[in-house]
Amino acid sequence: MKLRSWFLKACLGLAVLLVGAVAALVLWQLPVSALQSGVSPWLALPLGGGLYLVVAAFFAAVVFAWQLLGTINRQLAFSRRAVRLLSRLKWACVGMQIGVLLCLPMVYTVADGGDAPGVMLIGLVLFAIPMIVAVFLAILQRLWAAALAYKEENELTI
Secondary structure, rough: OOOHHHHHHHHHHHHHHHHHHHHHHHHHHHHHHHOOOOOOHHHHHHHHHHHHHHHHHHHHHHHHHHHHHHHHOOOOOOOHHHHHHHHHHHHHHHHHHHHHHHHHHHHHHHHHHOHHHHHHHHHHHHHHHHHHHHHHHHHHHHHHHHHHHHHHHHHHOO
């Protein structure tokens, strides 16, 4: 079990390094270059804010996932802390979804200007991914809470 948990933590660390590198190298340039190319500030500013929100929510989700893995390693998988961490992880995914939603007007402008409807489809898929993960985490949170209730009820009977 520790080996699998170590592997998942290594994957989380790699994801943090990749997203951090992309954020440090590219993220701050996109809104500036959009403004310099003549795009309206009403489109460029939500793009920058949305991208920063996606990255911040991603880092929060990594922290909550790391803590959840630690909780599972300590054999406390069915505890109130695990249910709370699942809830926080779900809301971090919702934050990523809101960030992508803020970027969609700029994606539409690029798709419309370049006559490339596939770009808009990619933007919508990027919007749907955090939503699907958030729904899955909400279901998992409810199942986890029900299992915790059964566990506590069983402990009272014994």
